[in-house]
Amino acid sequence: MAILVTGGLGYIGSHTVVELLNNNFDVIIVDDLSNSEKFILNNIEEITGKKPTFYPFDLKRKELLAQVFDAHPIEGCINFAAFKAVGESQLKPIDYYENNLFSLINILQEFKSRNISNFIFSSSCTVYGQADTMPINEDTPLKAPESVYGKTKQMGEEMLRDFAKAYRRKVSLLRYFNPIGAHPSIKIGELPAGIPNNLVPYVTQTAAGIREKLSIWGNDYPTEDGTAIRDYVYVVDLAKAHVAALEKLLNNDSDEAIIDIYNLGTGKGSSVLDVVNAFEIANNVKVPYQICDRREGDITVVYANADRAENELKWKSETSLQEALRTAWEWQKYLESRIEYSKSI
Template sequence: MTSTVLVTGGAGFIGSHTCVELLSHGHEVVVVDDFSNSSPGAVEAVHKLAGRPVQLHRADLRDRAALAEVFRAHRFDAVIHFAAKKAVGESTRIPLTYFDINIGGTTALLHAMNEHGVRRLVFSSSCSVYGETSTVPLDEDSPAAPTNPYARSKYLCEQLLADACAYDPGLSVIALRYFNPIGAHPSGEIGEDPAGVPNNVLPYMAQVAVGRLPELPVYGDDYPTPDGTGVRDYIHVVDVADGHRVALDHLDDETGLRVFNLGTGTGASVLTLLAEFSRAAGRPIPYRVEPRRAGDVATLIADPRRVERAWGWRTTRDLAAMCEDAWRFQRLHPAGYAG
């Protein structure tokens, strides 16, 4: 079923890829983004890839007057909510900013949805809500134990959504706890282009490979993992985007809040990722080991079986494809969308 979908943060890394998936499947897409960590170039690239326009509103979700204007201008069938700050390390330095933006933006969005009768929401959550755990892999019933302000903000948003669903029995929300998204669209037209110095490992790695940064910092080589570096369940961003699109089709399955992991079920260490990306780029990536970063955990790997049982959905792309596609975007856009 096609529909008109509001995508908050739709110019960001995952948001832009999700817009392509939505447009390619016949949905109408409206984007709200403040471009604090994204580029209008991503929206232009989405239009080029999909062959259909995106309607764009530049606004901060916390600006309730501006958000109300967006809701008055369109009749939305559903919302996919990405807009948030997302860097673990940064969140430990500016926690109040993370709470203000991530929780404040979600609260303002829920108010606007309630006022305009929109009752279908896909929320972009995070595997970081699980925190430090000895359980591998993690299923959705694993206890939440966030270890940093970013993760706490995501978990608090989930709790807000649960309370909103209790207040409004007609509200249907799916929270997707996706693991570590990397890669880029296979065309190389859209990818990860963070503002300033990247906070995440693969875009940092890619900028080293293209000569924008001198070497990759590897935070910690003394974790209880096979090579001492952190192990993560890396998932291709196009798979993440497809998971959000498919979630729209299941919002009407039942009301209330439902939580699903999106992941591959397979972990890779930072050094494994580094070796695979070096292979894709055809050159060694220099790196240096730094002390552990505050808020990081040793291992995060998804148990993705719930979403497969419920929807018949699973990931389709491996680590090699993630690295090859990410390198293609960086090679074609050495200075990002501005270059």
């Protein structure tokens, strides 16, 4: 069965491609390599013994996307293709709206015209904004997101709801919390270009001496240690949830619209300083840091109630924070041996 994975050489996408291949799906990747590297494709093959079909182009090029659908009997899509940096989205809002929404529309146009269903959307807990109560479940009211990135995810969800209802298609909206870590093979992991926007690769680069200090954006939040709290979920656990969500859609024979929504997190919040401390313990490495002003678009506290995913998908995050951070450090050391990486930082 052929599944299109857009952004399939990116961080979460590459881990999900591995899990799909391990579960005997045929995978077609479209990735413009704007936030990924070609060597990941070979590493996926080394992990799985299988090489997915790969097309390197921007999904805004409708004519090339149509050719992919002409060439393969695609029965579903997992869409990871999006710009994803909260801070950057505040500085480049039009770029984020264009990239994240036009690419989604183009895929849905192909789904509509070819009568294809089974669409999984890489969404985010940012769609909740700063929720009033914790933990967040799927019925928590959505608020206006604090960032342009979050707005594009909320708009994407609305598009998919309307698509499913109008054309009686099956979609799954997966709201991630904060993915971290690397595959246990240490052949794929998070690969930021330039200065990282996410916490863990900034921690690993600081520990490696690439960055002088970790910048902690604010220590005056109303939390126990003053730093912001997030729900950090191991990326391989997260990838497995995509396979479970896809199989649920594929096994549903209903002719009616299906709109599944799942939070994917651990159910536990950890502060920025918790992560730094856990990293130091897991890897016996010190991480120098400095406190900076809060960053626009960040929220104070967010962590998941993932009971619905456990009940309906039989999925649960099993990997500890320290173990996930151990793999992140091993991945950092692996990257430093690569010429491609040393040129990008």
